[in-house]
Amino acid sequence: xxxxxxxxxxxxxxFYFILVGSYGYWIYRRKKKAAMDTKDFxxxxxxxxxxxxxxxxxxxxxxAEQFIGMSGEGFFVGTAVAAYEWIAALALIIIAIWxxxxxxxxxxxxxxxxxxxxxxxxxxxxxxxxxxxxYVFVNLTSILYLGAVAINxxxxxxxxxxxxxxxxxxxxxxxLGGMKVIGYxxxxxxxxxxxxxxxxxxxxxxxxxxxxxxxxxxxxxFKALLKDSPDHFKMILDKPAATSSTLENGPLxxxxxxxxxxxxIAMYFAGQWIVNLNYWGCNQYITQRALGADLQTxxxxxxxxxxLKLLMPVIVMLPGIAAWVxxxxxxxxxxxxxxxxxxxxxxxxxxxxxxLSIAALTAAIVASLAGKLNSISTIYTLDIHKKYxxxxxxxxKMVWIGRMTVVAAIIISLIFTWEDLLGIGGEGGFTFxxxxxxxxxxxxxxxxxxxxxxxxxxxxxxxxxxxLGFALAIFFNNYAVSIFGKETWLYTAYTYEKMxxxxxxxxxxxxxxxxxxxxxxxxVLTMIGISLRGPKVNPKAFEIDxxxxxxxxxTLVLIVVTLMILIGLYAKFW
Numbered sequence: 300x301x302x303x304x305x306x307x308x309x310x311x312x313x314f315y316f317i318l319v320g321s322y323g324y325w326i327y328r329r330k331k332k333a334a335m336d337t338k339d340f341x342x343x344x345x346x347x348x349x350x351x352x353x354x355x356x357x358x359x360x361x362x363a364e365q366f367i368g369m370s371g372e373g374f375f376v377g378t379a380v381a382a383y384e385w386i387a388a389l390a391l392i393i394i395a396i397w398x399x400x401x402x403x404x405x406x407x408x409x410x411x412x413x414x415x416x417x418x419x420x421x422x423x424x425x426x427x428x429x430x431x432x433x434y435v436f437v438n439l440t441s442i443l444y445l446g447a448v449a450i451n452x453x454x455x456x457x458x459x460x461x462x463x464x465x466x467x468x469x470x471x472x473x474x475l476g477g478m479k480v481i482g483y484x485x486x487x488x489x490x491x492x493x494x495x496x497x498x499x500x501x502x503x504x505x506x507x508x509x510x511x512x513x514x515x516x517x518x519x520x521f522k523a524l525l526k527d528s529p530d531h532f533k534m535i536l537d538k539p540a541a542t543s544s545t546l547e548n549g550p551l552x553x554x555x556x557x558x559x560x561x562x563x564i565a566m567y568f569a570g571q572w573i574v575n576l577n578y579w580g581c582n583q584y585i586t587q588r589a590l591g592a593d594l595q596t597x598x599x600x601x602x603x604x605x606x607l608k609l610l611m612p613v614i615v616m617l618p619g620i621a622a623w624v625x626x627x628x629x630x631x632x633x634x635x636x637x638x639x640x641x642x643x644x645x646x647x648x649x650x651x652x653x654x655l656s657i658a659a660l661t662a663a664i665v666a667s668l669a670g671k672l673n674s675i676s677t678i679y680t681l682d683i684h685k686k687y688x689x690x691x692x693x694x695x696k697m698v699w700i701g702r703m704t705v706v707a708a709i710i711i712s713l714i715f716t717w718e719d720l721l722g723i724g725g726e727g728g729f730t731f732x733x734x735x736x737x738x739x740x741x742x743x744x745x746x747x748x749x750x751x752x753x754x755x756x757x758x759x760x761x762x763x764x765x766x767l768g769f770a771l772a773i774f775f776n777n778y779a780v781s782i783f784g785k786e787t788w789l790y791t792a793y794t795y796e797k798m799x800x801x802x803x804x805x806x807x808x809x810x811x812x813x814x815x816x817x818x819x820x821x822x823v824l825t826m827i828g829i830s831l832r833g834p835k836v837n838p839k840a841f842e843i844d845x846x847x848x849x850x851x852x853x854t855l856v857l858i859v860v861t862l863m864i865l866i867g868l869y870a871k872f873w
Contacts, residue, residue, distance in 0.1 A: 308654030352600025359670030373619025377531030495659025496614030569816025742768020
């Protein structure tokens, strides 16, 4: 095992930066005149193909928290964590059929604009400000910090700030060219991500095969994983008893920790859907890629992204399971935590391939940063500056305001990540993002889903819903157990021991995905109750025509193929 990079590794990494930078500059020069148009700069209106939309969705979604965090959960839990990727594929089908037609028919370009059109300006302004703070201080900072830490660890641990600056500058250059540059450079990013990721997985499986004595063969290595750790290939975790273990690493204690993260079949009736439908369907960062296209192009791009999501667990989860088997059998004694699983696997890779894998990780980080920066720029420029700061600003100035917003956002993120002022390293990037976005997701999704498909939903109900959803998420997470106890008809809370900061701490909590489910349920009930006191049809309700949701035969084929693969995967690993 070798953690040092050689000449060929550095050559591949440098080649990646030159390739992406040169291609992005070529796209920018080719469309320089159009880049001064607001809709082109922020949305690349009409110019992104379906494959560019799909690739950009995946590139923006997959980042360091997946490579490091999901690989770590693969190490700890196994294939159950693939639910986040495979249910996302199903969620993208729902969004392509039912959500996108509503956005496009009503000419929705930003999520705050949706809220203003459907509800009122107060709801839109509150959420615009909230999304800006969330994107800058939670998403952008955590992606930058976790990405820099991950790459720094692979390069020897001495270049954290230099890597942070390099990632920020690369993302900045791409973002300043507008959504068209982001969309088309993301095609390269995804290609590098998939090729490098699959190469890493292939080598990881051959290493397992070699170390387990079945031969340096990827298929044999995968069979060795199945044989050695069958519990790591279960999609649905069994529900443990609501009791604690006195041993920090006892079997019962570990099963409880796993179930708290991924609560078996229950999560499929609760938070898993809220996480995915809210993230993929009500999130400026994601939907922006499709909002500038026509319906068929947008649908095909989204479904293409859904198809690619089926592949993602192979890239980001399977290396974690490989690391678990190697660790379990004494071949990774230096591994100190689950978040080090992916980096530990890269240590086995030969020269050149290690550089390709780091390039894949870098591609994922830069693409996510660029996508997030563009969303921050779009929301501020179109939903705040244009409406409240200078209503008469022309299109050319709006583009420059958008660019200045991008620069300001990346500088702020660097300030807060330089010495980790937000404590991201203490909580872990994946946990940090899930914690702060998960609290608001139930209320936001309730507001969107009722606003789209129930004409009676009122602005008052939306405002109450977003506040109540947040309050309920906090309540279930922090106070429900102390008031109602560990076992109720709503939930089961679990007590377990966990090592934090060198100390064993006793933690009692309800699985977070269950919290989200009940927060959403009670928020929807409350919103319905408030709306029933209003008119039978809200004057701001969207007109829905059944023909909007019809799909072409080719689209239907792609949907059926995706569903068949999903059914096969769950049948195999249930």
